[in-house]
Amino acid sequence: MVFDVQAARAEFPILQRQVHGKPLIYLDSAASAQKPRAVIEAMTRAMENSYANVHRGLHTLANETTDAYEAVRRKVADFIGADEKEVVYTKGGTEAVNLVAQGLGMSLSPGDEIVLTEMEHHANIVPWHFLRERKGVVLKFAPVTDEGVLDLEAYQGLLTDRTRVVAVSHMSNVLGTINPVTDITRMAHEAGAVVLIDGCQGIVHKPVDVKAIDADFYVFSGHKLYGPTGIGILYGKAEQLAKLPPYQGGGEMIGTVSIDEISYADPPHRFEAGTPPILEVIGLGAAIDWLAGQDRYAIAHHEAELYRHVRERLNGANWLKVIGDAPDKGAILSFTVEGAHAHDVAQILDRYGVAVRAGTHCAEPLMRRFGVTSSARASFALYNTQEEADAFVDALLKTQAFFA
Ligand SMILES: Cc1ncc(COP(=O)(O)O)c(C=O)c1O
The missing domain is CATH 3.40.640.10 (Type I PLP-dependent aspartate aminotransferase-like (Major domain))
Structure with a gap:
C-alpha cells in the first residue's frame, strides 16, 4: 500500500506555517514530533x-x-x-x-x-x-x-x-x-x-x-x-x-x-x-x-525512501561525514560538514526554513566513539515529503558553499 503523505500532512496544522518567510521543513521529529489535529x-x-x-x-x-x-x-x-x-x-x-x-x-x-x-x-x-x-x-x-x-x-x-x-x-x-x-x-x-x-x-x-x-x-x-x-x-x-x-x-x-x-x-x-x-x-x-488508522509498514517504507533519496543526492559529497550507516536503519541522518560547526550548519539551514537538530543529541559516549564533539541531525517523519527532502539537500549544498 502506498502511503498518502499529503493526506497525512493535512492533519498536522503546524506544517502550514512559515519560518523566515519560507515553508517550514520540520526535520527534528526524533527530538519531538508534531501533533495531528486528532491529538490537539x-x-x-x-x-x-x-x-x-x-x-x-x-x-x-x-x-x-x-x-x-x-x-x-x-x-x-x-x-x-x-x-x-x-x-x-x-x-x-x-x-x-x-x-x-x-x-x-x-x-x-x-x-x-x-x-x-x-x-x-x-x-x-x-x-x-x-x-x-x-x-x-x-x-x-x-x-x-x-x-x-x-x-x-x-x-x-x-x-x-x-x-x-x-x-x-x-x-x-x-x-x-x-x-x-x-x-x-x-x-x-x-x-x-x-x-x-x-x-x-x-x-x-x-x-x-x-x-x-x-x-x-x-x-x-x-x-x-x-x-x-x-x-x-x-x-x-x-x-x-x-x-x-x-x-x-x-x-x-x-x-x-x-x-x-x-x-x-x-x-x-x-x-x-x-x-x-x-x-x-x-x-x-x-x-x-x-x-x-495508518498503514505503519507503508509509513516505514515512505520514511526509508526519503532517507535513501537524500543519501543518493548527497552521494560523493566529500565534505560530508555521515555518522551511522547501518543496513535497514531508520530515517535519521547525522552528519558533520567539513569546516563548519554543527550549530552554524543548523542555524543557516533554519534561514531556509529547515529545522534540524545540532549538538551531542544527549549521546556523548557515542559522539566520542565517532571522534566528533557534535553533529547536525535531520530526522524524517511520516509527514515529510520528497520535495522537502530535496529542499533540505538544496539548502545543505548552499550552506556548505558558505563554508567552502
Ligand atoms: C533513544 C532515546 N531514549 C530516550 C530519550 C528520552 O526521551 P524523553 O526526553 O522523552 O524522556 C530520547 C529522547 O530523545 C531518545 O531519543
Whole structure:
C-alpha cells in the first residue's frame, strides 16, 4: 500500500506555517514530533467537556475522566501486545528508565554488572551511573562498529554471571541503527539478566510486540509518537512489576496508610503516585488511535525512501561525514560538514526554513566513539515529503558553499 503523505500532512496544522518567510521543513521529529489535529482536539475536548481528577471522585465528571484515562491504558496495551496491568504511565521515557533503575538498584550489590551500549541516549545511561555511584555496580558498554552497528559478539562477551541488567535502545537517536532486540534479550536472559529496552525511537519507526521481544521492560515517550509531552509508558512484565519497589510515594499508590505502617497498591497504580498527567494520557490515546488508522509498514517504507533519496543526492559529497550507516536503519541522518560547526550548519539551514537538530543529541559516549564533539541531525517523519527532502539537500549544498 502506498502511503498518502499529503493526506497525512493535512492533519498536522503546524506544517502550514512559515519560518523566515519560507515553508517550514520540520526535520527534528526524533527530538519531538508534531501533533495531528486528532491529538490537539482530543485534549481540548476533554478540557471543554469532561475533565476532573481521576480515581478519586464519585461525581459524573470524575467517573467519565477516569474511564477515558483507563481506556487509554487498554489502548496502549493493545498497541504493544501487553496486558493493561503491565502498562505504567510515567511523565516520559526518561522517567520510565529512572523508575526501573531505582527499583532494580535496591537489590544490587557492589560488583554487580550492568551492560549498556555505546549508542545509548543519556536517559539510558545516567540512571545506571547513579547505581554505579551509589551501589558500586560496574557499567559495561557494548561497542559499536564504524558503520554504527552494535557489535553483537562483543556484547555477548560482556555478559557474565555477575550481569544483572542489560539496557539497550531499540533504535539509536543518532545513528538510526535498529538493534536486534529479540536476540539481545535472549542472550541477556541466558546470562540471567533482566532486560530493559529503550523504545523511545524504535516504537515510532515500526509496530512493536513486547511479548515477541520478550524484554522485561520496554519504555517510550508519547511526544515522539505524535502525542503530547509529559506522558511516557513503562511496559513491565507482570512478574517484574510485582517485584519492583515503588518509585515515588503519595496519593493513589498505596493500599493503606497508618501512623506506623503502609502497604502499596498493586501495579500499575503502585508506580503512579499523585495526580497523573490526565490530559496527556488522553492525548496519547488519540495519537495511538490516529496511528492505528495508518498503514505503519507503508509509513516505514515512505520514511526509508526519503532517507535513501537524500543519501543518493548527497552521494560523493566529500565534505560530508555521515555518522551511522547501518543496513535497514531508520530515517535519521547525522552528519558533520567539513569546516563548519554543527550549530552554524543548523542555524543557516533554519534561514531556509529547515529545522534540524545540532549538538551531542544527549549521546556523548557515542559522539566520542565517532571522534566528533557534535553533529547536525535531520530526522524524517511520516509527514515529510520528497520535495522537502530535496529542499533540505538544496539548502545543505548552499550552506556548505558558505563554508567552502
Ligand atoms: C533513544 C532515546 N531514549 C530516550 C530519550 C528520552 O526521551 P524523553 O526526553 O522523552 O524522556 C530520547 C529522547 O530523545 C531518545 O531519543
